Amino acid sequence: xxxxxxxxxxxEVIFSAGCLAVFESFQQKKVSSAEAGGQLFGVxxxxxxxxxxxxxxxxxxxxxxxFSFHPNRAAEKREIESFHQRGLHYLGDWxxxxxxxxxxxxxxxxxxxQIFGASHHDLNCVLMVIVGTSEFPDALWVGAVTDxxxxxxxxxxxxxxxxHPSICNPARLxxxx
Ligand SMILES: [Zn+2]
Numbered sequence: 074x075x076x077x078x079x080x081x082x083x084x085e086v087i088f089s090a091g092c093l094a095v096f097e098s099f100q101q102k103k104v105s106s107a108e109a110g111g112q113l114f115g116v117x118x119x120x121x122x123x124x125x126x127x128x129x130x131x132x133x134x135x136x137x138x139x140f141s142f143h144p145n146r147a148a149e150k151r152e153i154e155s156f157h158q159r160g161l162h163y164l165g166d167w168x169x170x171x172x173x174x175x176x177x178x179x180x181x182x183x184x185x186x187q188i189f190g191a192s193h194h195d196l197n198c199v200l201m202v203i204v205g206t207s208e209f210p211d212a213l214w215v216g217a218v219t220d221x222x223x224x225x226x227x228x229x230x231x232x233x234x235x236x237h238p239s240i241c242n243p244a245r246l247x248x249x250x
Contacts, residue, residue, distance in 0.1 A: 079226040084121035108142035110168030114161040165200030175205035
């Protein structure tokens with residue numbers, strides 16, 4: 074699997090092959106498979122790019138059913154701290170849906186906007202990824218979440234315009250955790 078690059082108004086978001094392999098391993102392709110989810114961590118590779126290098130799986134203590142996923146937020150917080158010590162920033166959350174081309178529910182959007190507002194991070198937006206059951210990239214829904222909206226990202230066009238602000242807000246970098 075190769076990297077997949079999405080374009081947001083904040084810049085490029087690159088999903089590494091390793092991260093995509095984790096998404097793939099939790100695709101709900103069987104009737105019996107439960108929703109899964111986890112967190113996204115990565116690095117700012119250029120002023121206008123972010124590389125999602127790690128996707129974690131469901132933490133112990135999360136509640137999973139076919140149509141719902143409730144993470145263990147305390148375990149996720151510890152995960153954020155430990156990745157941060159290794160230089161990897163928290164970038165957002167992902168979860169699976171049992172549909173080929175997924176889209177977020179209203180509750181998905183509201184939860185992520187709350188997370189953006191409530192957590193200390195160094196981002197102009199947090200990412201929300203939903204993993205469906207078809208092939209990549211069709212199975213991936215990616216959104217940039219702020220406290221006021223959720224904007225879907227698109228696969229990068231061939232000649233990308235890079236005259237937009239960065240996903241990383243340097244003024245907030247030292248305010249992490
Ligand atoms: Zn959902």
